[in-house]
Amino acid sequence: MTEHLADHTPAPPAEPMATVTFLRPAAVPPMPTEPPAVGAEDRTVVLETARIVLDKPAAPAPAPVAGRVEKVDLDDFDDAPLIPAWMKTPEGWAAWAGVFYRARRRAFRRWVRRQPTDKGHVRQFGRGARRTHEWVVGFEGVRVQSAAHTAHVLTREAKLAARHARFTPRILGTKKELAMKTAEKATKAAEEAVLLHKKAKKDRNRARNLRAGVAYGPPLAAIGTGYAMAGGLGLAAGLLSTFAGGAFVGRKPYDQDADWTSDWRSLGDGDRMTAPMLDAAFRAAKVIGTEETLGVVQMPMLDTRGAWTAVLDLPPGVPAKKAIRATDELAAAFGVEEAQVSVTKRGRAGRIELYVSRNLPFTDKAAPGPLLALESAANFWGRISIGPDVRGIHQSISVVERSGLIGGEPGAGKSASGNTILLAAALDPRVILWLADGKGGGDLEPFEHLCERYEGDADPEAFSAILDELLAEMKARYALLKKLGKRKVTEELANKHPELRQLLLWVDELMLYTTDDEYGKKITRKLRNLVSRGRAAGIITFCATQKPGSDVVDTSLRDLLSIRWALRCTTPEASDTILGKGAAASGYSAKTIQSEMRGAGLLWAEGTNPTMVRADYYTDEQVTELIERATEWRRAAGTLPNGPVPLVDQLRAQGDEEALLLAAVLDVFAAHPAEDGPADWLPGQLLLDELKAAGHTVTAEKLGALVQRTDEEKAKRPWGEKKTRLAGYPLARVEAAATTRFGLNA
Template sequence: MTSTPAEEPANNATVVDMTKRLPHPPEPAAAPAPAFTAPRDDEAPLIPEWIKSREGRRAARRQMQRQAHNTGRRWVRRQKTERGHHAQIGRGVIRVHSWVVGVEGVHAHAAKHHAHMATKDARATARQARFTVVGRDKARAVAMKHQEEAQHAVAAHKKARREVSRGRMVRGVVAYGLPAAADAAAFVEAGWLGGIGALATLGGLALIGRKPLRAERWDPERRSIGDGDSMNDTMLNDAFRRAGIIAKDAVLTVVHPCGYGRGAWQATVDLPDTTVTAAMKRTEELAGQLGVETVQVSLSRAGRANRLHIWVSTTVPFTGDPVRGPLLGMDKPMSLWGRVPIGPTLRGDAYTVSLIERSGLVGGEPGAGKSASGNNILLAAALDPHCILCLADGKGGGDLEPFEPLCDQYEGEADPEAFFDLLGDVIVDMKLRYALLKSLGKRKVTEALCREYPLLRLKLLWVDELMFFTTDEEWGRKITARLRNIVSRGRAAGIITFCATQKPGSDVVATSLRDLLSIRWALRCTTPQASDTILGQGAASAGFNAKDIEASMRGAGWLYSEGSAPEMVLAYYYSDDEVTDLIERAYRYRAAAGTLPTAAPTLTDRLRAAGGDGVVLAVLLEEYTVGDGADWLPTSVLLKALADAGQLVTDRRLGDLVVRSDEDKVKRPWEGARVAGYSRQLVADTAEKWLADR
């Protein structure tokens, strides 16, 4: 049975073909837009009933008050910026005044210069024509022409000046006269209410000055900290490139972003393809690019060889009032076994040093503040009742004189021979200290030994104006040798040596002595070479140049004591009255501790304390003082005195100990006979030499 076409399923092609043949139904017509009608009351926005209540109105008032408060705070903060009203008024005044002055002055100045040059030429040609013999008529014609040109130039200058005055007067009346007249009239008519007119004038000035002057006066790409700008990443990259620290296409990696605090801008960056040491050598160039002085820039290592910490002060540091020293606020004795306060650094940190087993050198030009700087160490030592003071003043002035009552040894007459003897006493004391340490089985003085044995107390040897002593023709080399002996050997024995001088060059302080002084303090110097003689060769080229210290920064200097680089430090300042008060306090501390200086031990006391042949020499010297005293004694008398004192010394041993010249061996009359003997001066000189050589 065959199916009919109606019963056969139609394939897709057939269906598609049929749809193509069917006509499309007509599209419905667009409905007309409804006319706009106002919403009915029931369709209005919903407003909570709570808003209409007392609490709602109160909340709305609080919200308005908060908004007004925040608006006021924003207005107050804005006044501190360049967008503040007072800044806008100031800029408006500047712009109005610039408009009143105008630009005609440039033309007047040019006309003045032209008139001056024309008059000068006219006078020269007239003088030449007056003394010309050949061609006088031609020279006179040239002179007349130059004279006419000069007259026209002078007339043009006068005209330009009149135009400048007229223009400025007209603009001045418009800019100053009209507002002043309007304000005055308002004040006359309305009294104090007329001040509203003055407010309107100020408002007009603020409107004129609403745009900052920065875009008008300066190129934004060339701004710097010296122009009052904030330090930012762009500024640092430009400054480092122009200073030649990094390449033109290099970029700094900012580790800690730029920030402001304690009067300075700070940032930490990583340097590309260079090191901190290389960057510090170009500190002066970097300061120039930042628009500040060299002393305002401080560069330091920040934990890595290429990580740089940048510190830029907005003002020249250390130029304000002197910083009060912390010793004034102490209510108990000082201890040199701790750290000694020296002064603040550029970044405001308190700088302290340890003097144990150290020695120091303070140098700088006259007036740089060496005396004030040295007071920090001297006063700290004075306030330690267990510290022995030994001071020498090469100036012979009064800087060290207030400390004399506290000194066991003091040389204030600037006498090289007396200073040489003082150093000899220090050397004797040093040898006695080492003898005691050896007997105790110790290698160096400690705080415990210092407290237990008075002989091992710390001793400060301070030499002011060392140059006077070391440049003496007769005693200079001898003094240098003894100082070198003390500095090289005395630190373990508790002897601290400090020298102060103006320029410690090799002609003043021998290199062998200068290199032993571990603490270096370079105050203001006249040349980089003088700075290097204090801090060490190459310090100035590395960025530590005491020549860059400003004259107003008295008492400031590069201090090298600990770490790998010097630090700029301002010494604490103590006035004369404060120094006197601290010394009186130190005197009371020493009196309570029983360490006030006593009379200096005699030569015989020192000889007996040394023991050995020193006792023999002491007995000999005492024998000369028996009775009326004698300048010469026979050998037999001296041998008998030694035997009575328990010293069995033969004639030969005595001759070996006290060496006589041929002149000293000449016999002299004694009790009716001529006998050999020894002079008192020879024995005394032998005793001094024996003590010095121990």
């Protein structure tokens, strides 16, 4: 091996202009300028040279000479004194490039790792875009919401005032005028509130448009101008500048900024339902304490109807009824209407299911009722379809051995709700219908030909007589059950004994019957007897009225009606008269039902709590179609009641000569119709001629003795084109003679 020795110069000191002492190493014998030739024959020369070099001891360094101190200026060099010479070589440049590449790569990796953090440029741009949008949106929306709420409240009050004025009788005089003035005043206030709402929306849109132009105009102009002038490169430059501007606006994290959006935004503003939002809402509603939190069993999620649903566990010691009672407060905390929030128990005492619909429920068009799809007779012994709840789940009830009460203010949808039960009963040919229409408005008239008994004139005396017949029917049923050794009517027993078929008594506008001075108390007592004892005999009673208070329905009768359906009411007290005392305080009040939710009500039929349900809706044409279908099925089953027999047929059924003569007289009246039916008067000579032509032996004296007239009825009247005055017979007198002589019904 060969060793090259060089002069070693000590490193310069750290401070400039330092004093440096140079120490010269000992002299080293010079190496041969040319290495000896190494051949295959003589290798000893190289080995000997190496031994001499390695074995020769180094001479000791001479002691420094005192006084020889040289001062060196480290800046007194060429243009690049600190760059070694090898850096200018290709190897040095390669090393420098490697260091630069690694440094840049590490910087890029640090930049990538920084992006998910609050200091990342992407996160900064997101904050900048959000702050820009919040600035564009501004605070005018709060003013619009306030104006909209005011307009909504005043409009609802105007509707109520107008309804009150419309239903106030004119005979009250001053009250009618006062109600009209109140309605006009409320209408004017509502119109002004609507105009203010429209103006607030217009001002909000104008301000937002101006701020949007300031915020979004420059970025769009930069991007568009760059693309128009330089194509793709200009587009990239415009996007990069926009990104840089957004990142600059959002450079400050939110933990150092005042995020005012979290103070007022809620579900009503379109935000997502989250666990922190639930805790904040339940704290605001005073359901849980400030230091308590909810246990989320099922995370908040959107269902197919676009509503938020979650299953929550309340803190220990907090019952579910506390959350149910706070429905109004929870709705205010979520920023929605009371009817949009539904809280129900789920499994155990402290677990609830929260359901918040995005829009007001039951305001869309109702789907066709399920009865339209029936291809065969319904089964009234089974479950009856009522309608969907707020979640869209169809609800059904059983009315076997039960009775019901439907109540609500005028226009709440009692007729439509009642049709769900009436049509189901009509489509079962085995059900016997007894109907009483206290309204007298014809809502139940389409069912008349299907009824065994029907009272449509709002006559308390006639209804009381119907109840007497029904009580006698109940006694007969119990006598048959006792004979058969049975305690109550079942479906199998009713199919075997047709006289024990289900019987539905439907009473519409019960108030008219129970508040009658002469028959009211009697009707209440009979109904109470029928409801309390008729269930086991297969007799089902349903009553409908506007406000079933104690002055309308005695509490001893109302408490026996197990199925309660409270439609929209004006006060919580009115709702309690239907659902029972304390229902509104427990969070179940029909007052929360909005006027737009027609046909919706709180149904308390099964379970421990009422359920918000909208009744299946059937149009008048669909009701007519279903009644025709029910008529065909009942006719085929042989259960269609016999309709009223005409007086002519009743007379012919008597077989008496005089009865046949009176029937012939009525045929003559029918053969000479007037514009709206049979003629109400015919000349006596015309009657005699027609009767003789029909083969009857009759004279004027015989006809006069059979149909006795008063002197006024014997007076002559004009007849024919010549207006000849002739004596004749009124149709009413002929019918009266027939019914009186033979005891028939006209």
